[in-house]
Amino acid sequence: MKFSSALFVIALSMMTACSGGQKEQVKAPAISVVKPAPQLENEDKQQVIRNVAALKKGIFAFANEKGQKLLADPETASYAGEEPLIAIGQTGKLLTVRYSGKQQATPEDDGRQTVHNFNDQAGQLYEVTEGAAEPNETYFIIPESQLPAEALLTIQRVDPKHAGADEQELRKIKESKGREVEQAWPLIELPDGKSVYLVQFVRLGDDMLASLAVKDGDTWLYHDYPATYDPYSTWRVDDGGEVQPELFTFLFAAKSTSGLVLGVQWMGTEGENVSLLSVTDQAITDLGLSYGRYMAPI
Numbered sequence: 001m002k003f004s005s006a007l008f009v010i011a012l013s014m015m016t017a018c019s020g021g022q023k024e025q026v027k028a029p030a031i032s033v034v035k036p037a038p039q040l041e042n043e044d045k046q047q048v049i050r051n052v053a054a055l056k057k058g059i060f061a062f063a064n065e066k067g068q069k070l071l072a073d074p075e076t077a078s079y080a081g082e083e084p085l086i087a088i089g090q091t092g093k094l095l096t097v098r099y100s101g102k103q104q105a106t107p108e109d110d111g112r113q114t115v116h117n118f119n120d121q122a123g124q125l126y127e128v129t130e131g132a133a134e135p136n137e138t139y140f141i142i143p144e145s146q147l148p149a150e151a152l153l154t155i156q157r158v159d160p161k162h163a164g165a166d167e168q169e170l171r172k173i174k175e176s177k178g179r180e181v182e183q184a185w186p187l188i189e190l191p192d193g194k195s196v197y198l199v200q201f202v203r204l205g206d207d208m209l210a211s212l213a214v215k216d217g218d219t220w221l222y223h224d225y226p227a228t229y230d231p232y233s234t235w236r237v238d239d240g241g242e243v244q245p246e247l248f249t250f251l252f253a254a255k256s257t258s259g260l261v262l263g264v265q266w267m268g269t270e271g272e273n274v275s276l277l278s279v280t281d282q283a284i285t286d287l288g289l290s291y292g293r294y295m296a297p298i
Helices: 005-019 052-057 115-120 167-177
Strands: 059-063 069-072 085-089 093-103 123-130 138-143 181-189 195-201 207-216 219-228 248-256 259-267 271-279 284-294
Touching (some): 052 271, 059 115, 085 248, 219 284
Antiparallel strands (some): 059 069, 059 138, 069 123, 093 123, 181 195
């Protein structure tokens, strides 16, 4: 390409000016720096249980006399070398724990999962590193990433001796379940407006039915405990054919992405049964993780 003489002269003069005398430094254009927005405190913290199915990998254990150790069944998988662990019990009390090895049984082991037999029974041992466990109480051990503290709900216990379901609630239970109600008791209240009831339905021949019922506004959901009538032991040994609300307690209640999770404890004359229930808007589902503590005589 050919340049005109005028353009050539202009270019030559510019080159001469740049080469003569002290060279002027050409400043680079300023770079606009955009600072990231400040991160809100707890923004990244997990506020709910995101993977309810992962709770099935948790384990149950009970505390020793000083509340410094927890013992799980010997056949359970240990959390040796895993991420930080927590133990939850007593309606949501949270402890920090770590795996400390296997405990071997002694000749004095009487087979009972109680504080008095703690040092003699075989099991997986966990040390409480923060907090103190209540002696002989049951706890649920899980990596803290699976059940964040922020997901735990405050549980308000209702004394069933002084509070029963009212007439409107009894009618709603009958209509939603399609069965006459023998008795119903509120057990706990949760801060999100939900309540948990124990219901015993009227006997139909030898067909017996009790349910844990979650009330959410006008909606009632049920987790059923069907049984065959026995005048001495219908649901539990020596229960006399009745459920008793004072024998139901809760390890914890926690928010999940689909609703909430309840840790349910049901005491009987021979010991305690523990289960985890997932509650959604449509149903209550047993997660399939259960624990039975043989404790007789209690």
